[in-house]
Amino acid sequence: MPQDGTEHRKLAAIMFTDMVGYSALAQRNEAFALELLEEHRRLLRSVFPKHHGSEIKTIGDGFLVEFSSALAAVQCGIEIQEMIAKRNSANPPQGIFEVRIGIHAGDVVRRDDDVIGDGVNIAARIEPLAGAGGICISQQVFDQVENRLANSPKRMGQVKLKNMMRPLEVYWVGYEGAASGPPDLVRANKSSETQKSIAVLPFLSMSSDPENEYLSDGLTEDLIMAFSRLKGLRVPARTSSFAFKGRNEDIRRIGQQLNVNTILEGSVRKVGSRLRITAQLINVAEGDHLWSQTFDREMQEVFAIQDEITRAIVQALEMQLIGAGDQPLPKHGTYNTDAYQLYLQGKYHFYKFTGEGFKRCIECCKKALQIEPSYALAYAALSLCYQTAWFYGYLSFEEKLAAIGPHDQAAEKAVELNPNLAETQTALAIVTCWNVRDWSRAEDCFKQAIKLNPNYVTAHEHYAGFLACMRRTDEAITHARLAQQLDPLSPMIVMHTGLAYLFIHRYDLMLAQAQTLFDLDSNFFGTYWISGLAHWGQEMREAAIADLRKAVMLGGGPVQLADLGCLLGRLDRKAEAQRALEDLAELGKRTYVQPAYLGFVHASLGNHDEAFACFEQGLEHENASVAWIREYCIFAGLDRLRADPRFPALLKKIGIEP
Template identity: 40%
Template sequence: MSVSTEQRKLAAIMFTDMVGYSALSQRDDQLALELLEEHRQLLREIFPRFNGTEVKTIGDGFLVEFNSALEAAQCAMAIQRALAKRNADAPAERQIQVRIGIHIGDVVHRGGDVYGDGVNIASRIEPLASAGGICVSMDVERQIRNALEARFEKLAPTELKNISVAMDLFRIVLPWQPATSTPARPATMSQPKNGARAVAVGLILALALGALGWWMFQQRAPKQVANPQTNAPSPSLPAATGGADQKSIAVLPFVDMSEKKDQEYFADGLSEELIGMLTTVAELRVPARTSSFYFKGKQTTIADIAKALGVAHVLEGSVRKSGNTLRITAQLIRVDNGYHVWSETYDRKLDDIFQVQDEIASAVVKALKVSLLEGEMPKATRTANQEAYALYLQGRSLHYRGTHADAQMAITFMEQALKLDPTYAPAWFGLADSLVYDYVYFGGSYQDVHARVRAAAETALRLDPKLSDAHLAMGRVLGELEWDWAAADAEFKRTLELDPNNVLALWCASGYALIGDRLDEALKLIQNAAERDAVGYGVYTGIGDVQIRRGRLAEAEAAYRKATELNATAAGTHMWLGFVLLARGESKAALAAMEQETDEGYRQYGLALAFGALGRQSDADRALAALETNYADSRAGHIASVYACRKQLDRAFAWLDRAYRQRDGWLPLIKADPCVKNLEPDPRYKALLRKLKLPE
């Protein structure tokens, strides 16, 4: 009689998968094997630290068993942390991204392998994780939610193949990732590791790193980049004020119709180029890229989009690219009656892409009966090298996603483009933009970054003195990295002379007016930005910042609430709302807002203030301790703010000194923080303002 060797037990099961391994194997088999081995060695060093038992490898993935859900989750976080650190110094082609899925359930050990529902479900969960992410079942989330120092995000309902029982799934929000509404894409913005070093101006919707310094980063936030995979309905849309001007148009993201669906970057780039060309026409009102791209992938009608953006016309189209052949379709629609004012299909070679852009823009201008002034809609700086142009578009597409790995890859693509065409000024701007963003959010050597960014900005200006983005880049160098406010302000004004509709330049100019205590000017500039970017949540946070400085707290609260409505998951939105509620004396409502904050650093800062206002001192102390432990190197200004609120002046000034050494982005807007009022009688406060070259 044979003895059964089966063993049944409850266990946590982890599946991992190396993202993109199969495709890499086809392109470069040797590199794929090298990275596979490095990945295996790295993960195998981590499994035992959490009592994980490697059951087997499955291709480029692992099946690992743990005694508890907590150990499995802690191991998964350690893996992703180690890979994120490793990828920070790796070139784009050597990045290693892993997906991880975890479930806990009954398993059966037989013949050295593991079977059962616990294994089957974990294997189905893993593919739902994003690259660099962790997806867990509801059973795992229930066991670890109060034990793991992390936040969870419930995913949209999903059927698991061959699994009959409905199951909620959750994403573990890693400390360097924000919450996001769509699990299938990487997070749109990572938590800044070194972000408070500079007053950053991002280039697509984004985040501020200092109290009320939010306006500096707004364009990073589309970054909440819309997910083309999602079919979720969009949030309630703001209605544009007044009737739409007939000479107004929104350029929607062109759709990638290529067979492999691998030309999204090209389609997005075409849309962005057309927006840039049309915004130079004085008679034409064109919403900013952030507003037009806000609706990407959402179930929203053209009529709703037009109403939200306040436009009478919409330009939409598609791109089909195969080798050196292009088919681009474009159609101009009058929204009130659905009439197709103009449409055209272009079958061209890739070399003709710039001519197609010119023809589309000219057709739109003609169809809308817009009069062109001399010098309007000038030809943008272009490259004759199509490979360099493709690399540039890929770099910009990656840049807008906002993760550390994407920023690094964007830099690599820009450098490759410039090797092919060193005279391509927009690529020099793109390099400067991504370098600053990567430094601000993810760290690095200030000296190295400063030198590289200044060189890139200077080169862009030398190659094309009329390129507005080149002046924008130089303004960022002068302001964010050198704190030369007057010189930076002059560059942003020059940007607006060249491109009056440049929303980012309007944001920046508003912010620098705020720094200089020119509050009416700051409000006018940010309101101008809002007219051009109706659904960009960043402009509403900018309005809130200015209104706080003006003492108009009700208006500030309304602006911050609009920002949270437009992007509830963006880092900082709930914290700023809580901040103004505290200023209005609504401490309980402020605490509720702070608790919804998705960025852990902002959340701890907000909780320290809100708990203190409510007299919950032990809770406030706990939040402050977490802030000091985890964010001393990136948010010294926030820590100083908490001590200022507590009237512990020596500690506040000690942290202010540290913030100055770190070039904390909170410092230039120190006067906007109500807590700092407690520091004003101290002579050290005026000395700090002089060091910062700020008005006393």
């Protein structure tokens, strides 16, 4: 439309929308707020054209939309709210967003691409009255839609608006899934509730023997998992809580960073078989203690202590936050304290994330299972350790095969012993997804894990990867965001969220994740890996090469080196790409390198026979990387490889569509 300043006066229905709580969310987590805003905009823009709505402009986190009829505007608003309600019902509380909508019909002035006038101003001023998830309409709109909706609008009353001489009658529009009435009639408006949340900080080990640190760490993690299974309570995951281990920070600052309103901290002292455990629950806003207690018991009573702490916290919070009545406490995986201590030692070594740590974890879990053969959690931990060590090259395919046989019998055994734990279902989901590629069974396991514990971050993290591989990008992003909300200070989770954007080509959001990573740890290899891939996608090739080189230098493994080699090959810098291949081969003498990584570099150099040989070997080795061949080849522009007749046959073996 020409920008000639011409004005046209007309009658129209005007819709104003607003994303509830966006400003506060942006202050707490700018990157996540941006991601949620983008999803919100994508969803709403899919509805406007269905009702012949004309998007005039975005105003911050809201929309100004023009309709030719009041009925079309209201029907559009109803569809938007029903769609968002359905989307939110599939997500835990920390992953939802809500919208307010205001609609007025009246005289407006169209000036170039904008709309101005009293009709616009009234729609903007009644929008906040709608409440979260609500639709507020003026008397003028009500007169046109009163008998034409499935649910008759409810009168809210008269309101005095700024710069209006007379009060305005406003109404609230109901829809499927809406609250039972307008905001002033609903006793407990969902959006006004304080988010129920608790962070469990690492318990301090007071034992003289540093070897007993596993016990304080293990008790902390068990309490995190116990609270995460309680409905209506948001609990930051282990990595975010343990980011404060050994740091003397103000409770208010910790609460702000983790976005919680209560914090549990304590200490553990073990002398022989005697335990002294202290615990205290702190109100973040006031800094005062809601509850505290000291437990002097025998080691044999450690499970009873955990139950008492969990029950005491639920009771202490119930008056403040929960109000949900008694909830069953999660069951322990074993009551054999020797097996339990070995399990905790195994988890302690696992989180060192080193080759030696993985080895010690495997040893401890196996010893625990010798004592307690029915210990499902130990089998799940063993499976996760095998998979992680193998994926990151600390365990060769031959060693893995010799240790656990084809696929992963530990995961199968874990679910067989206890199918009602998120940990066991997730362990099996990871194996069936990335190794066996039984996509249907993998998704069933992921869904069951999340149903059992919506706060289990590992399930959301791997399910997001699965969904991205299946090209279900909106769902993938939802679960990646949820994982990041549950574990906001985990560099690995932030990195994986960035990767979720790679295959939908949202390089701007990838760079936002890279900035978050830089703020968390400027020396983390993933910071430069994510920014390198984003710059590659934006065709900022020299910046991409520099970033990927730095990722490799900072400790990135075979995958980062392969990305660098593939990019160099695509830029016809063959000598440098060949050197990357040689470096991968040399690295393979010291650690396990998934064959597909070499295949990507070969493909970039036009060595298709070698590339397909590598991919076939990756299939034989049950590598996770083969699941990404289709998407990676599209991203990297390996079009000649994709045009090869062998490529569709390869994808068929993997079990995905071309």
